[in-house]
């Protein structure tokens with residue numbers, strides 16, 4: 001799915017699933033199923049923290065390693081937290097931030113997400129910033145108002161060069177883990193509007209470069225229509241990234257020339 005100006009990114013979000021011992025076999029299997037040519041596209045696995053060092057140190061060359069969270073602090077007395085520098089040292093290249101599950105169940109605020117995003121950029125890790133509306137917000141016609149707020153709050157005070165390094169994932173909350181996917185038209189509309197927002201704030205050059213992913217019950221069957229939309233540059237995939245053949249199929253579609 002050639003996007004001309006942008007990399008296509010197919011990122012799996014394993015959430016709190018899979019054991020480290022199972023992960024190795026999964027990755028070995030996935031490597032066998034990856035397409036020969038992966039020019040212009042990147043496959044990422046965002047794994048639980050306990051899996052990172054094993055995956056990173058083995059350098060699964062064709063699959064980038066991602067984390068699912070990072071501390072907003074740089075170091076020190078923050079029991080249970082993991083810093084961006086630690087992730088970098090473990091060869092992590094991508095990190096999800098602002099996932100709706102963390103916003104909802106861990107009370108993560110826009111300000112924390114902004115700080116996390118900066119930590120990642122400073123460490124040279126690509127943030128995958130998740131934004132998305134609830135069903136109620138969609139029904140009230142507040143989708144873009146809410147998403148604009150989330151995007152602007154997270155990117156506040158970043159330079160144009162820094163914004164260019166950020167990946168944004170549009171994840172409608174009502175579509176995550178529900179089996180209900182946004183229609184290709186709905187997903188394209190929001191991704192287009194996010195790009196417009198970037199164009200107004202940072203200029204056309206930057207907005208053309210930022211990869212915007214769709215996430216929410218994407219699977220091997222519906223990915224082609226979603227990924228062929230002009231402003232959808234990849235997917236953030238939960239459930240289907242746990243099934244090696246499904247995830248490989250989505251990567252294959254994303255990597256089509």
Ligand code: PEP
Pocket residue numbers: 013171175176177178179215216217218236237238239240
């Ligand atoms: C997610 O958790 O980011 C996600 C998109 O999950 P699912 O694909 O299972 O809806």
